[in-house]
Amino acid sequence: MNSYDIRITRLYTAGTANGPESDIPNVELGGPPSEQFYLVLEAEAGSVVANCGAPYFLKIIAFNDDLGKPEEGLLPQGENPREETFDAAGGWDQTTTPVPGLTKRTAYLIKIPALIPRDCDFHYRATLMTPNYANVSRAQSKEFTIV
Numbered sequence: 001m002n003s004y005d006i007r008i009t010r011l012y013t014a015g016t017a018n019g020p021e022s023d024i025p026n027v028e029l030g031g032p033p034s035e036q037f038y039l040v041l042e043a044e045a046g047s048v049v050a051n052c053g054a055p056y057f058l059k060i061i062a063f064n065d066d067l068g069k070p071e072e073g074l075l076p077q078g079e080n081p082r083e084e085t086f087d088a089a090g091g092w093d094q095t096t097t098p099v100p101g102l103t104k105r106t107a108y109l110i111k112i113p114a115l116i117p118r119d120c121d122f123h124y125r126a127t128l129m130t131p132n133y134a135n136v137s138r139a140q141s142k143e144f145t146i147v
Helices: none
Strands: 006-014 036-046 055-064 082-085 092-095 101-111 120-129 136-140 144-146
Touching: 006 120, 006 136, 036 055, 036 120
Parallel strands: none
Antiparallel strands: 006 036, 036 101, 055 082, 055 120, 092 101, 120 136, 120 144
């Protein structure tokens, strides 16, 4: 990564905020289905970006693969796209390894609305971009199923 880059490094679903990636995130090891799960976004930014505190936009889309349409009920709460900043207030932490810059890990709680179809496949897409579009990073989660 060069000092001007931004990058979404991972986007995945999990049963808990600190849990491992799961393709059935609302079920914990043989337990009953839960009405919630987490969407986890991990990202990094180079040292020049890290020192500027500049704004950026983060857009997240949930998609129902079986029905071929966006699924707004599975979006994180709040604005979409979100306007955030490359600093601690935006959820970024300073790092010096492997190179100086910033890292971010955010676990968004997703509450499953009753109208969301069960036993369907879904995925998420995220786009992180600076206002002038000089830096854009995209990521897509693996498919997952809600039971």
